[in-house]
Amino acid sequence: MTKDVQAGKKLGDSIRVFVRVRPPANNLDSSVCLKVLSDAEISIHQKSCSKEFTYDHVVDQYASQENVFGAVGKRIVEGCVEGYNGTIFAYGQTGSGKTHTMLGPSEDFTNKFPDEKHGVIPRSLEYLFQLIDQKKEMHGEKMEFLCKCSFFEIYQENIYDLLITGAISALHLRESVSRGVFVDGVVEKIVTSAEEAFMVLKTGWNNRHVATTAMNRESSRSHAVFTISIEAKDKTGGVTKVRTSLLNMVDLAGSERQRDTGTSGLRLKEAGTINKSLSVLGNVIMSLVDIENGRERHVPYRDSKLTFLLRDSVGGNARTCLIANVHPNSYFYGETLTTLQFAQRAKMIKNKARVNEDMHGDVVALQTEIKKLKQLLDKSVSTTPLQNPVLNGKYQDLFFDAMLLWKRDQSMVDELKLQLDAKEALVQRGNKALQSSRMIIKFRDSMIKQLKGTSPMDVDERVDLLNSEISTLREQ
Numbered sequence: 001m002t003k004d005v006q007a008g009k010k011l012g013d014s015i016r017v018f019v020r021v022r023p024p025a026n027n028l029d030s031s032v033c034l035k036v037l038s039d040a041e042i043s044i045h046q047k048s049c050s051k052e053f054t055y056d057h058v059v060d061q062y063a064s065q066e067n068v069f070g071a072v073g074k075r076i077v078e079g080c081v082e083g084y085n086g087t088i089f090a091y092g093q094t095g096s097g098k099t100h101t102m103l104g105p106s107e108d109f110t111n112k113f114p115d116e117k118h119g120v121i122p123r124s125l126e127y128l129f130q131l132i133d134q135k136k137e138m139h140g141e142k143m144e145f146l147c148k149c150s151f152f153e154i155y156q157e158n159i160y161d162l163l164i165t166g167a168i169s170a171l172h173l174r175e176s177v178s179r180g181v182f183v184d185g186v187v188e189k190i191v192t193s194a195e196e197a198f199m200v201l202k203t204g205w206n207n208r209h210v211a212t213t214a215m216n217r218e219s220s221r222s223h224a225v226f227t228i229s230i231e232a233k234d235k236t237g238g239v240t241k242v243r244t245s246l247l248n249m250v251d252l253a254g255s256e257r258q259r260d261t262g263t264s265g266l267r268l269k270e271a272g273t274i275n276k277s278l279s280v281l282g283n284v285i286m287s288l289v290d291i292e293n294g295r296e297r298h299v300p301y302r303d304s305k306l307t308f309l310l311r312d313s314v315g316g317n318a319r320t321c322l323i324a325n326v327h328p329n330s331y332f333y334g335e336t337l338t339t340l341q342f343a344q345r346a347k348m349i350k351n352k353a354r355v356n357e358d359m360h361g362d363v364v365a366l367q368t369e370i371k372k373l374k375q376l377l378d379k380s381v382s383t384t385p386l387q388n389p390v391l392n393g394k395y396q397d398l399f400f401d402a403m404l405l406w407k408r409d410q411s412m413v414d415e416l417k418l419q420l421d422a423k424e425a426l427v428q429r430g431n432k433a434l435q436s437s438r439m440i441i442k443f444r445d446s447m448i449k450q451l452k453g454t455s456p457m458d459v460d461e462r463v464d465l466l467n468s469e470i471s472t473l474r475e476q
């Protein structure tokens with residue numbers, strides 16, 4: 001049994017955490033603070049103090065880009081073709097190797113595709129289209145795929161489209177029942193091959209550089225999000241099953257602390273905003289860990305654009321992998337320890353990934369299918385579906401699919417009914433309170449009239465008292 005499978009059994013849908021140690025920097029003191037103990041353990045030490053951490057996978061500076069993709073990306077891309085959402089994040093301080101891991105060496109990012117220097121994103125695109133081609137070969141015209149790429153960055157809590165040259169107006173996040181959270185108006189390029197998708201990535205990457213220079217900002221201060229949406233149509237048996245998934249690949253901004261950025265003005269503001277957005281990510285993770293431990297907590301997804309957008313990736317409907325990039329030099333001991341601790345917390349989060357599937361069909365096909373299912377249902381009233389030989393194979397699958405859809409809709413209707421009941425009860429309570437307040441005011445008014453009629457001196461005091469009571473009741 002492979003380690004991956006063991007980890008899968010043990011961790012279920014937990015966020016997978018992968019640690020990659022980059023080569024030591026030449027321009028710094030040569031002492032190192034990290035030691036890779038095995039393919040899952042790493043220790044960090046300072047003077048005589050040492051701490052050990054265990055993750056799903058740990059690799060040292062000699063790991064190839066192919067190895068990294070094999071451990072991190074393969075399973076996620078395979079899931080996307082089957083209808084599971086997937087997310088891969090790279091986290092770490094500036095210069096720790098996030099871009100190297102996700103894209104490849106940025107100083108040497110050529111047009112050549114594929115290239116052995118390429119990182120997780122180009123390799124994911126290559127593997128995704130390999131899997132798609134295999135499926136198409138197997139099922140012929142009955143299987144159709146539609147893939148669309150978008151690429152944007154989040155800079156100081158503003159979203160900029162990287163597929164528009166010189167984009168200066170920020171985009172907004174929206175939420176809908178069918179799409180969840182999405183970037184409104186972002187360019188989505190349809191791609192039919194890995195090469196086309198790679199060219200989209202390349203265009204966005206170049207635009208990011210241009211924007212960075214033109215607007216005097218550092219790319220390490222923004223989060224770059226490359227997304228590919230996959231729609232798979234399976235048209236077997238007259239009914240079309242549509243599976244949709246999103247593959248998000250995120251090169252996060254540098255996680256260094258504000259004091260290390262050592263600047264003022266714009267750079268300080270940048271650092272503050274980055275830290276806000278990364279610290280919200282940290283808070284989201286903390287809250288989810290608390291929830292895992294049985295505590296009741298609010299998860300502050302909406303506190304930053306990044307966490308709101310990637311809500312499903314952390315604790316939701318997605319398979320997620322976090323790559324923690326670290327510097328081995330002792331000079332960065334503090335940052336490296338923080339990154340390792342962040343990664344350890346992320347490991348405790350459980351996601352709830354499920355296949356995103358819908359059924360469609362032309363009216364006649366669906367009606368025929370419903371008729372067939374009704375007949376099967378009539379025949380099977382006396383037995384459970386699993387015992388009934390008529391409901392074997394394909395029909396059993398269809399039957400279960402139909403039941404699942406019906407059950408899902410039914411539970412949505414039930415939930416809406418409950419919400420409606422609660423709102424109606426609230427309105428009724430409000431009306432009752434209003435009615436009784438009106439009665440009291442009426443009663444007090446008539447009492448004042450009576451008292452004024454008799455007009456002894458001490459009555460004035462009571463009238464004042466009652467007047468103030470009336471105004472309080474009116475306010476109510």
Ligand SMILES: Nc1ncnc2c1ncn2[C@@H]1O[C@H](COP(=O)(O)OP(=O)(O)OP(=O)(O)O)[C@@H](O)[C@H]1O
Nearest residue numbers: 022023093094095096097098099100101105220254
């Ligand atoms: N595993 C590695 N093997 C070889 N070189 C590496 C590795 N990781 C990083 N580097 C090199 O280290 C330098 C910094 O890496 P990189 O730009 O990927 O860091 P980063 O974390 O993305 O920084 P930033 O936050 O500024 O974007 C680059 O020259 C890169 O090629």
